[in-house]
Amino acid sequence: SRAPSKFSSIFTGTQDKCAACDKTVYPLEK
Incomplete structure (x- = not known):
């Protein structure tokens, strides 16, 4: 338990x- x-x-x-990391990393990397 x-x-x-x-x-x-x-x-x-x-x-x-x-x-949250993906959302911040995706736009930044793209």
Whole structure:
């Protein structure tokens, strides 16, 4: 119960950061 909970939190945090990074990197690189 602790492993999945922490994994879910990290996954969500990483996806959120990735999306923001991609949005900022895509337009900047293009």
